[in-house]
Structures are given as structure tokens and as C-alpha cells.
Amino acid sequence: xxxxxxxxxxxxxxxxxxxxxxxxxxxxxxxxxxxxxxxxxxxxxxxxxxxxxxxxxxxxxxxxxxxxxxxxxxxxxxxxxxxxxxxxxxxxxxxxxxxxxxxxxxxxxxxxxxxxxxxxxxxxxxxxxxxxxxxxxxxxxxxxxxxxxxxxxxxxxxxxxxxxxxxxxxxxxxxxxxxxxxxxxxxxxxxxxxxxxxxxxxxxxxxxxxxxxxxxxxxxxxx
Amino acid sequence: xxxxxxxxxxxxxxxxxxxxxxxxxxxxxxxxxxxxxxxxxxxxxxxxxxxxxxxxxxxxxxxxxxxxxxxxxxxxxxxxxxxxxxxxxxxxxxxxxxxxxxxxxxxxxxxxxxxxxxxxxxxxxxxxxxxxxxxxxxxxxxxxxxxxxxxxxxxxxxxxxxxxxxxxxxxxxxxxxxxxxxxxxxxxxxxxxxxxxxxxxxxxxxxxxxxxxxxxxxxxxxxxxxxxxxxxxxxxxxxx
Numbered sequence: 001x002x003x004x005x006x007x008x009x010x011x012x013x014x015x016x017x018x019x020x021x022x023x024x025x026x027x028x029x030x031x032x033x034x035x036x037x038x039x040x041x042x043x044x045x046x047x048x049x050x051x052x053x054x055x056x057x058x059x060x061x062x063x064x065x066x067x068x069x070x071x072x073x074x075x076x077x078x079x080x081x082x083x084x085x086x087x088x089x090x091x092x093x094x095x096x097x098x099x100x101x102x103x104x105x106x107x108x109x110x111x112x113x114x115x116x117x118x119x120x121x122x123x124x125x126x127x128x129x130x131x132x133x134x135x136x137x138x139x140x141x142x143x144x145x146x147x148x149x150x151x152x153x154x155x156x157x158x159x160x161x162x163x164x165x166x167x168x169x170x171x172x173x174x175x176x177x178x179x180x181x182x183x184x185x186x187x188x189x190x191x192x193x194x195x196x197x198x199x200x201x202x203x204x205x206x207x208x209x210x211x212x213x214x215x216x217x218x219x220x221x222x223x
Numbered sequence: 224x225x226x227x228x229x230x231x232x233x234x235x236x237x238x239x240x241x242x243x244x245x246x247x248x249x250x251x252x253x254x255x256x257x258x259x260x261x262x263x264x265x266x267x268x269x270x271x272x273x274x275x276x277x278x279x280x281x282x283x284x285x286x287x288x289x290x291x292x293x294x295x296x297x298x299x300x301x302x303x304x305x306x307x308x309x310x311x312x313x314x315x316x317x318x319x320x321x322x323x324x325x326x327x328x329x330x331x332x333x334x335x336x337x338x339x340x341x342x343x344x345x346x347x348x349x350x351x352x353x354x355x356x357x358x359x360x361x362x363x364x365x366x367x368x369x370x371x372x373x374x375x376x377x378x379x380x381x382x383x384x385x386x387x388x389x390x391x392x393x394x395x396x397x398x399x400x401x402x403x404x405x406x407x408x409x410x411x412x413x414x415x416x417x418x419x420x421x422x423x424x425x426x427x428x429x430x431x432x433x434x435x436x437x438x439x440x441x442x443x444x445x446x447x448x449x450x451x452x453x454x455x456x457x458x459x460x461x462x463x
Contacts, residue, residue: 066453091331129305133331136350167354
């Protein structure tokens, strides 16, 4: 069993790359954790596609106002400077390139930057929400994910086999083992867990890992 | 000018069988529960309206609101982005048995199609869904070297929405994230009816604060202390 980062640690690592003053959309579920690990000396404004900029932490149980929710339909609170807007404005922020970064979950990411994160196939009721919109327009689209599925299969692949959310849209991947950029149709390894050899990492990755200069140690705090 | 409507029953009286109805709300936030339940009550009394096309971000949750509308068999077709919820069983069962047709639309595309419908723009190009299953059969064109998918406007016969304040001219404000699709739907329906939590006199809404100008609204009905869908579902409510 290879040592790996927890979801909280992956979220922490992704948060370290969000710049002060950034407008950020976090996908539903696991990516929402990123907000909790922003460095204290930086302020990001979080966007939720149902029509709020500048939301804060979830309220305590009993304090919810169910007209004030995020895209995952969880209750939220507002920070000073927050704003409400309708859906057409909200998705203008998304597609119009006004968000600095979107951080999303993934079933599969291809070395071409293709992302599959909305459907695991024809079974069940199809539901897409804002997934296909969010992959377009943010200046940086990053994915946070386990490096492999719970069955040990690579999630970083040459070509996605699951239904696509978007083509050539992902630029960076933070996994439970590594930090990887997508450059010109290649996975370029930037950081990896120090206890994991390059060959180990490659064997759990479904496409060739490239390097471009030094590979740094991926170190995160205990969380 | 006076767009006030006295009762909920009157507010939903003109919706015929087979109509397309945009319903505001994102999940429970902004769902016009009383208007939807008035429509259900009319159906239970008269057998109409049925075979509706309903346009909403979701496809109902639990056994109130849109889920209750579906549960009564009033809906033939859903146009939505995310037909899942904490308790989506009512829609799921009817979808899987083939009783309800589903048109799945990415959320931002749904919003923009409604906006286009209300703005007189028959089609537009968006990067969303390019290269995916949801773009199949749609025209694709390159602009400045990037591919975009053509999408068409979406209009409806009726819109049922929830607003915070409304005046006799139909000017509306909204409450927090309950705004979501409602200002767009108001523009895209042939007839828009808003339930408002506070019916105020003309002039009581600061013109600077109006979100939906009254030209887009045909009727306002006051529902003081409206029910909130999420709260109803947490209490296990059913309608009727």
C-alpha cells in the first residue's frame, strides 16, 4: 500500500497556488475543501454558480437560511463584499473568462487536458449541472483527485474512456501522489511524494510522465 | 396599471394542458411552492393542466413542489440540468419507466438559452459542451480559432416565479440566492406570474433596486410567509 495524501491534504496543496485577489470557483463536494486551506495572508473571492460571489463558511446547524445556498445546495454564509446575481450573469463570469481558477473533481483526466467528471456511463439518470460550463472560461482549470480509482486503476490516462465534460480544458492536476502540469498534450511531473519513486508513480499513471527540470518533493502538513 | 392577482387559484387558472412552464428556483432556493401547489390543486379538482413541459434547473426533491407536480402525473417532459437531489425518487421512477421525457441541458447553457429567448436572439454559440455527448447533432463553428456549439433560444408559455417584493406594476426584487433563474424566466415566457412575499405600493421599491422591471411580469400575487422547499423536505412534507 503506497502512502498517499488525504483529500484534505490534496485540497491544502491546491489552495497554496491560489493567488491573493483571485476569483475562484470550487466544484461540488471534495473541491469545496480547498476554501478551508487558503493561506491566511491571501484573500480569494469564491464564486458559486447559482449566483453568489464572496461566500464564507457553512453556518452552524440550526442557523441555515435555505435561500442562501451554494451550487451543492449546502447552506452558506456571506462575507463582507458579497454580491448576488442571476444565472446568466453567473455563467457570464464563468464562460467570459472572469474567473482566475476553477478547481474541479475528476473521474479521468487525459494528457490532452480532456476531462471526464460528469457521467460514469449510460446507467442511471444523466445529470450535468454546471460541470460543462465550468471547464470553459476560467483562466486556469485545475483538477484535484486521487491518483488512482479505488480499484487501483489510473485516473490520469492517455485518452478518457468515460463521457467527456470538456476537451483540452485542464491545465493542472493535484493528486494524492503528485502535482502535474498539462503542457502541449503531455503530463509534466512537477512534484511527487518523496517516498514514491518515479517508476512507482509511472506504473500507476495511464500515460507517459514527462519531466522538465527538477521534480520537487510534494510535502504537506498533517491535517 | 394594476397587475395584482387576488388568489393563487386565479394566478394559475390560464395554464392549459400541454403548456410549457418555466418554474424559478435552484433546488429549494427560489422555488414558488405556493404557485406550484395551486397548480396541483387545480389539477386535482379539474383534471387539468396535464402533459406539461416543465423547465427548471432540477427535477424536484421529495414530495413537494415540482416533485409533487411530477408525482401527480402532470408532467410529460422536463428540461433541466441536474435531475438529482437529496430525494429524487419521484422523477427517477417516471424517467426510468418512460413516462417522462428528459432534455438535459448544461446549467449555463440553460440560463443563456432562456436569456436569449427573452431577448429575441434565436441562437448563439457557446464553448460549453463542445466535444461531448450533449453537443451531438448541433452545429459547430470556429471563432478566432476555437470551436463553439450552436444552441437555440428557449421560450415558454408561462413562467411561475418567486420574488421578495413586488408592486402593482410588476417590478420585482429577490431574496439572496433565490434569484437564480427567475429574472431570466420572467423575460422568456409569454405570461409570467410572480408570487411575492411582500406586495408593496408603486414607488415603494427604489427604481435603483428593481431587479426585474415590470414589463416582464404579467401578474403578481402576494404570498406572505411563503413555504421554503428545503424546509418542507426536511420536515418530510407531502403535497397534497
